[in-house]
Amino acid sequence: MTTRRFKMLDAILFVILLLIGYGCSVKNKFSIINFAHLYNHAEKPLITGLKIFHESDSNSRVYVRYKPSSLHYVLKMGRSYYRADYSISYRLFSSYESAAIVDSSTFKMFDSLYFQNDLSLVYNFPIKTLPDNNYVVEIKFSDSNRGIDSYYSQEINRKDANNSQHFLLVDQQDEVIFEEWVSWKTKFRIITPKTNLTKLFVDYYDDVFPAARTPFSLSHSPVYQLKPKEKYILEINDGITDYLQYGREGFFHFRSDSMTKDGFTIFRFHDDYPEIKESELMPGPMRYITTDPEYAMLAASKEPQTIVEKFWIEVAGNERRGFQLLENYYDLVKDANLFFTSYKEGWKTDRGMIYMIFGAPTEVFKKSEIETWIYGDPQKRTRLHFDFIQNKNPFTTNDFELVRQPDYKNPYFVAVDYLRR
Structure with missing residues (x-):
């Protein structure tokens, strides 16, 4: 009798272990995937x-x-x-x-x-x-x-009936446009399954936004009260628009319902976006690694490319290494634009700023409305953590704000000093 009872307990324990193992095996791996x-x-x-x-x-x-x-x-x-x-x-x-x-x-x-x-x-x-x-x-x-x-x-x-996923941008070859921005050369059409839709309400904005604050700044986040510079109606027939092409810079917000902010946005940045090739645009991204006097001199220069090149040559100690450092830095700017474009250029965003200063993170983990970056060796205690919270933004789903901390000040300046060597 005792032996049979123990065998039954063993069987029950085995089933419990199987259930536990099964529960672990089907667990969503999002929480442990390193992106x-x-x-x-x-x-x-x-x-x-x-x-x-x-x-x-x-x-x-x-x-x-x-x-x-x-x-x-x-x-x-x-x-x-x-x-x-x-x-x-x-x-x-x-x-x-x-x-x-x-x-x-x-x-x-x-x-x-x-x-x-x-x-x-x-x-x-x-x-x-x-x-x-x-x-x-x-x-x-x-x-x-x-x-x-x-x-x-x-x-x-699927909860917002008018968001960007109900619309698709295609170029003249009917190839899908994956980015949220277009160049001045891009001719595109907008496609939607809503064949009964006859018009889109378009708001055009030409606002220019500042670069991100330092990660240790505890000042309040800026609040923007945006007003469109222009409003117009775009006709749509049988679920497709005529070809569009935008020469002027700014962003265009499209809505199928004029009573809601839900819609989608097409951004038109400078001509060479995501790269920076125009000399007058070169000083902007230097804001993160320069002192206030240095940046004021760069921004006020009538020959910005020349003075930016001079800055890097002086930092490097010789021309060859100076131009290499310059190229490396503006490669970071390009990558930040590719990865983090939101309602403003990627290099101006919080994630873009951290990426440009600290480089690519060692680990990236995602949850609903939050993205966590970790820098450093997992075996060591000296690791940096950055949390980015997704903002509710009618123009983009890619707007993430850094949770700032005073403790970031020292590692920030250490990283800046490293970039300037």
Whole structure:
């Protein structure tokens, strides 16, 4: 009798352990995924763009842009060509914190045509989504030949009926535009599944915004009371507009309902964006690494490029190294613009400022409305943590504000001093 009871207890314990193990195995991995590769060009991210488009009341389409040049092509025995084997998988969750998988699938692919080709490819697939629901989709891009998995995430907003995911920008070749900005050369159209929609209300703004405050500044965040410089109506027929092209700088906010702020925004920055090539724009990003007198001199100069070059040559001690430091710094500016553009240029944002001063973070973790960056060796106690909180912004979902602390002052100036060596 005793032996049987112990056997029953063992069986119950075994079942409990199985259930615990199963619960751990299906736990949402968002909380432990390190997304640092998203902000590190040295790691050659496999995916260079993600876009969500709600094409009906029950389906959303995911567009994935990637570069074949980041894949590993292999010449196998008996084969006369190089081939890359890879897959794109997705898992759909109700939030970053949710453990329940709403939907999932894997798409296996191979390529032998684009070996050593630097072009971009786009793959798209539908997922089932319901109105009045929000989701997060986890995308896994797997390079089978290299045995590497890279993870990406994108929030899906179905609760706001007029947000940007109900509209899609395409160029003259009907290629999807993944960025939220266009150049003066870009001709594009706006597509929506709302075929009964006949007009869009457009507000044009030409406001210029300042660079981010230092991470140790405890002054209040600026509050902007924006008023459009111009308002007009854009006609839309059968779910598509005529071709548009914007020469003037500023941003254009589109709404299908004039009584709400919900809509989408197209930004038109300077001509060479995300790069900085115009001499008069060069002093701006220097604000983070210069003293007040140095920056005043740079900003007031009638020959900004010359004086910026002189600054770096004096910092470096010789011309060759000075130009290398200058190039490195403006590469950071370009990357910040690529990664963190919101209602203003990426280098002006809080994340852009931290990225330019401290470089690419060691670890990046995401939760709903918060992104955490960590710098330093996980085995050491001297690590820097930065938390960025997502702001409610009618113009963009990419507006994150740093939680500032006085303790950041010393590491900030140490990093600035390092950049100036």
